[in-house]
Amino acid sequence: MAKVPVQFTLNGSETAEFVDSGTTLLHTLRDKIGDTSPKGGCHQGTCGACSVIIDGELRLSCLTLAETCDGAVISTTSGLSENGILHPLQRAFLDTFATQCGFCTPGMIMAAKVLLDHTPNPSRDEVVEALSGNICRCTGYEPIIQAVLTAARSNSQNAA
Amino acid sequence: MAIRRGRGVAAINYPTGMNLGGDPTQALVHSTPTGNFMVTLSSVDLGQGMKQIMAQICAETIGVPTDRVVVDTADTDTGPHCMGTFASRGTHRAGNAVIQAAREARQVMLEVAAEELEVNASDLETDGQGKILVKGAPQKSISIFDVALSAHFKRGRSISGRGMFLIPRSYPEKETGAMKPSTCYAHACTVAEVEVDDETGEVTVLTVKNVFEIGRALNPKMVEQQLVGGSWMGISHALYETTEPYYPNRDHGGTDFNQYLMPGPGDLAETEIIVLERPSADGPYGAKGPGEMCANPQIPAVANAVFDAVGVRIDTLPITPERILRALKAQAAN
Numbered sequence: 206m207a208k209v210p211v212q213f214t215l216n217g218s219e220t221a222e223f224v225d226s227g228t229t230l231l232h233t234l235r236d237k238i239g240d241t242s243p244k245g246g247c248h249q250g251t252c253g254a255c256s257v258i259i260d261g262e263l264r265l266s267c268l269t270l271a272e273t274c275d276g277a278v279i280s281t282t283s284g285l286s287e288n289g290i291l292h293p294l295q296r297a298f299l300d301t302f303a304t305q306c307g308f309c310t311p312g313m314i315m316a317a318k319v320l321l322d323h324t325p326n327p328s329r330d331e332v333v334e335a336l337s338g339n340i341c342r343c344t345g346y347e348p349i350i351q352a353v354l355t356a357a358r359s360n361s362q363n364a365a
Numbered sequence: 366m367a368i369r370r371g372r373g374v375a376a377i378n379y380p381t382g383m384n385l386g387g388d389p390t391q392a393l394v395h396s397t398p399t400g401n402f403m404v405t406l407s408s409v410d411l412g413q414g415m416k417q418i419m420a421q422i423c424a425e426t427i428g429v430p431t432d433r434v435v436v437d438t439a440d441t442d443t444g445p446h447c448m449g450t451f452a453s454r455g456t457h458r459a460g461n462a463v464i465q466a467a468r469e470a471r472q473v474m475l476e477v478a479a480e481e482l483e484v485n486a487s488d489l490e491t492d493g494q495g496k497i498l499v500k501g502a503p504q505k506s507i508s509i510f511d512v513a514l515s516a517h518f519k520r521g522r523s524i525s526g527r528g529m530f531l532i533p534r535s536y537p538e539k540e541t542g543a544m545k546p547s548t549c550y551a552h553a554c555t556v557a558e559v560e561v562d563d564e565t566g567e568v569t570v571l572t573v574k575n576v577f578e579i580g581r582a583l584n585p586k587m588v589e590q591q592l593v594g595g596s597w598m599g600i601s602h603a604l605y606e607t608t609e610p611y612y613p614n615r616d617h618g619g620t621d622f623n624q625y626l627m628p629g630p631g632d633l634a635e636t637e638i639i640v641l642e643r644p645s646a647d648g649p650y651g652a653k654g655p656g657e658m659c660a661n662p663q664i665p666a667v668a669n670a671v672f673d674a675v676g677v678r679i680d681t682l683p684i685t686p687e688r689i690l691r692a693l694k695a696q697a698a699n
């Protein structure tokens with residue numbers, strides 16, 4: 206079968222790939238481009254581990270076909286730090302011990318980032334709502350909720 | 366028909382490790398030419414933080430900063446022997462083996478330093494920052510970096526050590542049946558408060574208050590993290606998790622983990638964790654195994670709270686709305 210050319214911006218860099226029609230974005234990112242920050246948990250849209258941001262919206266890369274991403278702007282957790290300085294969400298996840306095995310962490314951070322981009326000072330309920338599509342088997346969620354609230358606070362302190 | 370409140374309490378003893386054919390773990394420690402230390406293990410880090418704890422234990426024993434230690438748990442084919450990561454045994458069994466190996470490596474390190482400084486090895490101490498000093502004369506010192514270089518390139522010494530920690534198999538005494546199947550008990554107590562809807566059978570856990578006695582907390586933040594996650598898993602065992610949720614036909618059950626019910630971020634009970642530290646005599650720096658027991662006491666506590674709320678004893682897990690309604694019906698019939 207003929208390969209399909211796709212071009213998109215990944216974490217600020219122009220990226221081009223030839224993909225098989227029907228290939229998921231998750232597979233393309235991890236196995237072709239080598240960005241392994243999105244994780245494959247269920248490959249059917251229920252765990253959130255593969256979450257990425259496409260044109261500002263939270264998306265499940267396991268349910269997104271790579272060929273539909275032509276011209277898109279895509280962010281993953283591996284592109285969050287700048288010049289070696291961790292993003293406030295990454296910092297907060299570390300500082301509040303919100304990660305154990307770490308498998309859910311990139312997806313959680315993507316979900317939290319979209320929330321904070323739209324709602325810089327979320328309530329606890331808004332955080333719970335934003336994370337409700339992401340499964341964690343280790344932490345019991347509370348440390349993750351606290352990490353997101355901590356990141357929001359540190360953002361607003363920096364802005365002030 | 367009403368929402369009824371109940372409160373339940375439960376306490377547990379929890380053993381560390383197991384008693385099959387004996388319970389060994391082996392550890393090897395060696396220094397690199399530049400004075401970093403490698404711990405080689407076959408014990409696996411499942412996300413609970415074993416590598417961090419083993420690095421701390423090795424660093425504490427040798428007398429170097431934790432970031433000078435690298436833990437390799439790579440390969441059970443080629444690495445030293447470990448029974449595995451289960452039965453809450455990792456910190457206790459592997460930790461003791463690492464202490465033994467690190468002590469031996471430290472001894473060689475001090476002997477090489479003694480030759481370099483022309484003093485007696487027993488007169489040396491570490492400062493924990495990467496230096497070895499003469500006791501009482503700290504101006505006379507040598508860096509561990511230089512000691513390792515000397516060992517490798519000048520003196521032909523291997524700064525290394527072997528550790529093997531074994532709890533031998535315990536057989537029952539013929540006469541009495543008495544045996545010692547496990548070592549080093551951790552303890553926990555939980556009070557759970559629930560609301561039970563006696564019309565729908567639905568249980569809401571309002572609060573869980575846990576006290577855990579875990580020996581010494583070698584890394585207090587990681588212990589807390591383990592206990593918070595574990596307490597949530599205890600609630601999950603008590604009320605949600607089963608591969609056969611629907612009675613009576615198995616065909617209605619889940620087919621994969623997507624349908625395996627666990628509480629999500631919106632179902633969390635208000636959770637309190639208190640840690641009591643009573644260092645254990647045979648644990649590495651006093652540690653016990655808090656691993657699995659952190660998810661245990663919540664289960665009987667919730668079952669007792671349900672009994673307190675609506676007067677029925679559910680003795681099959683999980684405590685589903687269906688089981689509660691059936692029990693209430695049976696109770697009304699009597």
Ligand code: FES
Nearest residue numbers: 246247248253267
């Ligand atoms: S891997 Fe995409 S939602 Fe689970």
Ligand code: FES
Nearest residue numbers: 305309341342343
């Ligand atoms: S930290 Fe292990 S799944 Fe979330």
